[in-house]
Amino acid sequence: MKPDISTATTKSPNTHEKRDAPLHLVIVSGLSGSGKSTVAKALEDAGYFCVDNLPESLAIRLLLLCDESRDVRHIGIVADIRAGAFGANYANVLQFAHDQGYRVDVIFLEADDDVLIRRFSETRRRHPLAETNNIREGLRLERNWLIPMRDAATLILDTSGLTVHQLRHRILSELGEDAAIQFSVTVMSFGFKFGVPPEANYVFDIRFLKNPFFDENLRSLTGIDEKVRQFVLAQPDSNHSLAQIKNLLDFTLPRHDNEGRVHVTVAIGCTGGKHRSVCLAGELKDTLTSSGYATTVIHRDIHR
Structure with a gap:
């Protein structure tokens, strides 16, 4: 038998919005180890539907489906080097979103190489482009590959000196969502x-x-x-x-x-x-x- 549940009356994120409000697309990109997972989790807590590394064609299809259903108005997509070339340049997705009149934010996260190398060392993870475990060379390649995404960014944020909580608060404040999470x-x-x-x-x-x-x-x-x-x-x-x-x-x-x-x-x-x-x-x-x-x-x- 199910447990007894009694809930206080609360508002869920975005319930105050009209169903015909334009989609809000947030693309999160940046260097490996810079905090993209933290940002994606913060967006999910604020009521965003978040997905990781969709190809451009699937990303556009997702936007169309959400626009047609009217149930999802806030979408977060993590796009980075792990997904190959289409993760490094979301030009077609951005153009489509702008043409449809969506609100679009592109967040690009970066950090000093020494900080990123330390983070990889602490988590014992391998950089996706690091051959023979040369993380610094992998970061150099990644920075070059992600130049188009960085150039398209509406917010470039250096996370070198930020804690997880500070990064979370900064992102939600920038997007005006800091009050949405109760x-x-x-x-x-x-x-x-x-x-x-x-x-x-x-x-x-x-x-x-x-x-x-x-x-x-x-x-x-x-x-x-x-x-x-x-x-x-x-x-x-x-x-x-x-x-x-x-x-x-x-x-x-x-x-x-x-x-x-x-x-x-x-x-x-x-x-x-x-x-x-x-x-x-x-x-x-x-x-x-x-x-x-x-x-x-x-x-x-x-x-x-």
Whole structure:
């Protein structure tokens, strides 16, 4: 049986736009190791449909399909040397997009050779053009090959001194999408007997609270029922625990948001995931929603 899910009312990216808004195409290109994957992930989080290294003919077909469907209005395409010659020069795609009246942004990322070489060394990856592992020669060839894309760029960004979070923020700010991503929180109740949720960023164990399961009048109910809620919340330790959890999250959630994280999962567990954790998860969800966070509550094991 599916877990019970209750969602706070939130807006998804771009729902305010008219369906007849022109397509927005963002082409991300640049040197290997300069941060293209980071930019693509940021675009996806902002609601863009992103694909990696499409040939020109397929890229144009993708634009036509999206334009016809009217469902996708924001497209990101990573185009670089890994896809061969068509990744180095998207001239036909750019011309087609401009002719169709689309909004077009071309982002070109680069960095100092020494920085790129260090990044390749740290990740133990091989440069796609580096024969006999000569990364510096591979970068020289790549720079020459990507000259047409660099010349077409609307934004050229040196990422040598940028962290992943700084690069993400810079790109979204340049595109006017920094406000489109709403930081969100999922509060999940669960039963330890069924395992700790692997997606949880925080796990709180509340098995020290008195268990309604041992009250025959409450056993068949759940933490959503008022009688169980009264039983759990009448315990001083319940309110003290909620206050302590809220104090911690008041400190950490804004910092997660500032670092570029878009979602945090807070898990609250009791033995079976039916009574105590359900009650406290619901209370925490309401508290976080009142604090302005887009919050969802999931009762993973309530029907087990």
